[in-house]
Amino acid sequence: MSAKPKRGFRRLEQDQLARLTFLGAAGEVTGSAYLLETQHARVLFDCGMHQGDRRSRALNSRRFEFDPGELDAVVLTHAHIDHSGLLPKLVRDGFRGKIHLTIPSGALLGVLLRDSAHIHEQDTKHENRRRSRQGKRALAPLYETPDAERALDRLVLHPFDRVERLAEGLRVRFVRAGHILGAASIECWVNSETVERKVVFSGDLGRRREPLLLPPEAPRAADLVLLESTYGDRDHKDLDATVEELAHALRESTRNGGNVLIPVFAVGRAQEVLHYIAVLESAGRIPELPVYLDSPMAIRASALYQRNADCLQSNSGGARCTVREPRQLTLVPSPQESIALNEQRGIVILSASGMCEGGRIMHHLRHNLWRPSTDIVIVGFQARGTLGRALVDGASNVRIFGERITVAARVHTLGGFSAHAGQTELVEWVTPMIDSGACVALVHGEVDKRAALAARLSGRTRAPIWQPLRRDRVLLRERGEPVGFESAADESARKR
């Protein structure tokens, strides 16, 4: 490993054990990426894509702030695209190291990165047709399928709970984080001959009581914790109450003979909703329903959930756990079978995308939204500006594929399915580490959400609660204060 600093890397001072730079998800919820530089190695924790707003495209396509060819390794908390989606670009731009992640995350990453590459190829093709009509030059996709395959060739899979050596003076361990299949928090130890410091990356934390997965585990001690703050300002509704709401919505909807549309995220939420429909059916709380899972990605993800039973909660005293499925479940892999659903009534369709921003759910909405007998059941977060949000907010008509469609369907919004810990759960997870003297940096949260969490946490500790911005840094020192914070704004002011 070269000790010579290259683009974006700077030499560490004598008494500095390591430097951590916040490169994304600093005051926002996407683009997770944190660069750790030690005396011996340069490691990127997560390599996420920016998603959701107009700036994302520019942020994703700009040059990495370091030379990917000089990076030694990537460690991934979980497979979600906002934590992994720029890996194909990293490899295309010269990264030749290994990508470390848990065994189930590896399987899921294959599904998600291939899908992401396909979307980039399709979107660019579409955009370039438009551009050529305007006499503009064609754009290249952010990355393509071969780039995703090359990234997947670099995976090194690890079990949970085992300490792994990544480089001289650098070890990591993956511990369960709930959230989605394979998701982990990462404990990372950096040591010299004389001292050792520990950084914990929370990754995305699930809820204490997850529908399917084992709950998050909290490491007991750390010098520094990077804590996610997606729901730093509030707690979620109780899960039992939400399942009751689902039962109520399904009972009501089946009475009027129309279709029930459930927009779902293909990984996690689709499996949870199928599981609860099955549970409600076998408890006799809803009638047996013809359910169609209309999403190739959700079908693949469901198979992975089934295959990784060791990641699931045991819900019946030691019996082998499986993700349950409704008795009359039909998988819909092909577009032809999806189109055939247009002619059917009295069925339940689960389809992606979860925020109604593309995918097959758009066709089902177009065919069903205008019918008063249709019910839409919203089971996931709907970001501002999405079609899903417009439905939640009671829009009387919406635009789909350029056509104005009247909304005559009933919309049921269920609040309590969330893959993220609420405020109280975040506080409880981090408390043992705060009690051990850890400093906390709040990441992966919108500015107001993490400010609320910072306020709640600062009542519990005299240690600083940082709210870093992009390019801010933390130093791990051999002597004196073990952890120090450097604001990028202060530094550029000093240079001026």
Ligand SMILES: [Zn+2]
């Ligand atoms: Zn996630």
